Amino acid sequence: MTDSHAHLLDAAFDGDRDEVMARARQAGVLAHIEAAVDMDTSRRAQAWCAGASDRWAAVGVHPHAAGEVAESDWAELERLASRPDVVAVGEIGLDYHDDGASRAVQQEVFRRQLLMARRLGKPVILHVREADDDVFAAVNAVGGLSGVFHCFTGDVARARRALDTGFYVSFSGILTFPKAEELREAASFCPLDRVLVETDAPYLAPVPLRGRRNEPAHVQLTLARLASLRGLAAPELALRLEENLHRLFDFPMAVF
Ligand SMILES: [Zn+2]
Incomplete structure (x- = not known):
C-alpha cells in the first residue's frame, strides 16, 4: 500500500x-507521496522522486510559508508542478491557528495555487486549520x-462538507488517539471510495507510538484501526484505498 x-x-x-524507506517496504508500504511545504522542498521533492517507483512528489507552498513566495517563484513552481512525475499540488x-503569514497573503498564495492546479489538471492536497469557510469558498x-x-480532523458534519466538494478525506494517526471518538465516527461515515490514509511523518505517530517520530511503515496502524471501524480485513481495505489513490493521483498502480 x-x-x-x-x-x-x-x-x-x-x-x-x-x-526508514527499507522499514516501510518490509511493512508492505511500498510507496509514499512526498508533500512539499515551500519552494525549497518543492525542488527537492521533485528531484528526489523523479524516476523513482516508490515515491511520488507533490509540490506547493504551505500557508506557513506563504509570506516567503517571491513573484519570480511562481513560474518555477508551475514548471515543477507540470512535470509528469509530480502527482499533485x-x-x-489556509491555517488561521498560527498566523505565520497574514490571512490576506495566505489567501492569495492559496488561490494562485488552486488556479495553477486547475490549469495543469492536477489534484490538490489541502492543509486546513481553523479556516473552513474560506477554504471551501476558495x-x-x-x-x-x-x-x-x-490529515482530516473533525466530525461527521465537517466530513460531509468536505465530501460535498467532491474531494477525498485522508485520515492520519489521529484516528487512533483515545479522545478522537468524533473523528472515528466521521471515518465510519465516509464512503469508502473517498477515503485515504497517511502518516504525515515525521508528525502524528499513531498509538501506541504516539509522541515518537512517525514514519511510513506506521500507516499500517492507522489502516488497521480504520479496518476495524469498517468491519473489513486490513488487506481488503488497503486494496480499496489503493484504488482511490490511483483514481485521484493518476499514478500507476504498480505498487502493492
Ligand atoms: Zn504534511
Whole structure:
C-alpha cells in the first residue's frame, strides 16, 4: 500500500532515510507521496522522486510559508508542478491557528495555487486549520478541482462538507488517539471510495507510538484501526484505498 502523505525530506530523517524507506517496504508500504511545504522542498521533492517507483512528489507552498513566495517563484513552481512525475499540488491551504503569514497573503498564495492546479489538471492536497469557510469558498470559487483534505480532523458534519466538494478525506494517526471518538465516527461515515490514509511523518505517530517520530511503515496502524471501524480485513481495505489513490493521483498502480 501507499502512505498518501509524508515528509521524508524533513531533517528528522537526515540520519537514517534509507533505513526508514527499507522499514516501510518490509511493512508492505511500498510507496509514499512526498508533500512539499515551500519552494525549497518543492525542488527537492521533485528531484528526489523523479524516476523513482516508490515515491511520488507533490509540490506547493504551505500557508506557513506563504509570506516567503517571491513573484519570480511562481513560474518555477508551475514548471515543477507540470512535470509528469509530480502527482499533485500540495500541501497548500489556509491555517488561521498560527498566523505565520497574514490571512490576506495566505489567501492569495492559496488561490494562485488552486488556479495553477486547475490549469495543469492536477489534484490538490489541502492543509486546513481553523479556516473552513474560506477554504471551501476558495475551492468552490475556482471550481473544476479534485483533491484531498489531508490529515482530516473533525466530525461527521465537517466530513460531509468536505465530501460535498467532491474531494477525498485522508485520515492520519489521529484516528487512533483515545479522545478522537468524533473523528472515528466521521471515518465510519465516509464512503469508502473517498477515503485515504497517511502518516504525515515525521508528525502524528499513531498509538501506541504516539509522541515518537512517525514514519511510513506506521500507516499500517492507522489502516488497521480504520479496518476495524469498517468491519473489513486490513488487506481488503488497503486494496480499496489503493484504488482511490490511483483514481485521484493518476499514478500507476504498480505498487502493492
Ligand atoms: Zn504534511
